[in-house]
Amino acid sequence: MSAMAPTRTESDLSFLLDHTSHVLRTRMAAALAEIGLTARMHCVLVHALEAERTQIQLAEIGDMDKTTMVVTVDALEKAGLAERRPSSTDRRARIVAVTEKGAEVAKRSQQIVDGVHRAALQSLPDKDREALLHALNLLVTGHLATPVATPRAARRARENTK
Template sequence: MTSLAPARTAGTAERTAPDLSYLLDHTSHVLRTKMAAALAEVGMTARMHCVLVKALEEERTQIQIAELGDMDKTTMVVTVDALEKAGLAERRPSAGDRRARVIAVTDAGAEMAERTQAIVDRVHAEAIGSLPEEMRPVLLAALELLTTGHLATPEESPAGARRARQA
């Protein structure tokens, strides 16, 4: 004689750990919305800011900046097109390899990058500042450990994992 386990009803799954996925995804999403709203005040997006900052650091191709900013090719092209139209950046031949095209930031683009960096820093400071002072370094250290350690590299999955929403 076999015993049948009692039927489970909806909502009876027992959580054994905090929902880290929700906590990280929700806070990341809300932070992106706050960042998008703040940057929109000066007519910029987080992607535009990223391109300007990465292009100012050193001579980089569009592909290199796209990889650093985790952008697909189409998104990168549209972003650079918008920066060119605004007079903030332009595509130029590389000084080291005339066949390669790099993203060069104009003087107006460098000024905008300074403005947007101040906005980004303010939004981040407001988020961290909402925590009790003694918790701030602990959170940042823990996130740094996760992003450079256990959660540094995405897992390959046959079903794939949906990327977090991008700002």
């Protein structure tokens, strides 16, 4: 007697969220690549413009490890979009300062990011768009607000920026 696969009793929310997230990331990566940026570079520029922040603070905001952060800031420096400078409040700390050129690029990259999000949302009828955003916000602030501690850290999908 062969074993039967168990019957699914709920919609596969994991697949739906993973798939949409993956495809959205690929579209975002392609759109930002047109101006020579990665999503991580965009993230660092925008958050470094909001406030004086160290690489460590920016890495936390962007969910990047230390090595990825260093590579990202190196790329921004090489492109003339940002530079490492001593903090104005703590001389021992180094902050990521966005250059004038970097601020211009960040403005453009934010328009690109907004456009990718807009295109995805506009593919839905108005009532569905509002319902989706409302439901996702409820999950993000409620039932799925914080990850559960696991014995081994669950692998998070990371985008490939190569």
